[in-house]
Amino acid sequence: GQTIGWDAVPLEKLLRDGTQLPDDVPYFIDNGARTLGQAEMWFGGGRGARNAVVVLFGSGVGACLVTPEVEHGRAVEWGHLTVRVRGRRCRCGALGCLEAYAGAESLLDRWREQGGDVPEGADEETALTAMLAGAYPAEGREADPVAVAVLEETAEYVGAGLSDLINLFQPERILIGGWAGLQLGTRFLPAVRLHAASYSLRHPAHKVTIDLGRLGPDAVTVGAAILPLADFFAHGGRRAEPAPEAPSASLPTAVAERVPH
Template structure:
């Protein structure tokens, strides 16, 4: 039966369950007493919802804490084994695929290195599809327990009604790539499993706001320094963050040529790829035949060596 606002009893029940699960997931463990103010539900509603969620295996008890003069309060948390998630990071140097339980415990991981020419669309989609299959097989996981696959990618992500997530990535040579369609076309996952695809800096920003340094903040800028430079801006008006092409802000007129083609971008000075190139140009000696992360680690070690060892003046100056 629908109420005056058009919501049915089922809608109300689903909304109450969602509210309790969200608070337990992001802020738990919490007691039933704490869930009331956190969700805006009455104590009776909290008790009913929690009983249902425990019966469904979605919530479990997680110890107890002393209360002020009363009985100890039982703490509740989302049951880690009640579902699984996959995270995919399409980085500058590799594609990483990880399987997690609901406590964000890593259950399996697969990495595929990328060459400088490795941003071929078929290569990337193949790495993602194979990686998803591998982490599920390694853990013996059932795809029907999978809640979703989150994918962070370089570039601007457009969410369209007919093609799903479409990626526009100038620096990686992607022009309106229908990534979601491509992943689904040969996917072994059930159609009901969602792909949640967005800009990598934005996904990092969201993670920091949920679980990291941004918790409790209403305004934040989360900066990503990698091969390139990105940022995520979070404000009350943009609750889930907005990806900012900060790396392509011009910091020097007629400066170094950026890989995007423009002169003087921040990325041309502060990105890892550019730092290593500048170190080499100015007489430094990056290790040969290594990946970018290893070479950058060597540059940092040269610039900031253990106490008693002289720093590499070129590496220090570039940094």
């Protein structure tokens, strides 16, 4: 887990040591973008699509690619595409990643660096709420120009990043989920669509729709919860056959005793 500083962490062992589950119970450990994609394809906005990309927009960004060849989805490190040469350092350590400009963490950092009034000690979700309130204030109040500028720039980076997915994979649908993506929501979406179209090839851009996910902020967890069910269906919807029992140790002895010498 490069972005959180994990290197050779025995995650399954830590989970097993902390629970009372028997050793023969399997664990399903997967990327959050893929579990989001799993949920949206089964129950949400991806139903019926053969080619889709489901984007996770949270503290960072990621994506799940679904094609006929990868029907259950495959996580792609979309957040670590290079969008700016010699750009900002990403939390993964590389320069110019999309995540360094488009994740909620970097969005709030840029607002703070440019003089934005980020609430002291607030978590990311609360701080992003404050930023949106500043950019889109109640009637009669002036908008925070710094918040507006950062959000507009972020929408362009997200749109440009989506254009790479459109040009490479030509999906019929793109769904944006994750707590930050849903919080930015419908105000953010028109600008993202506009920039995605302007950075993409015309033909694939005209074939794709870009919308918000339909399952809310808990969709990643919903997708994780159905991983065992997806595995069950992938193996034909049958329980695993029990291993054949070894012959009794006394059987050869009993047979030998009955054979005349």
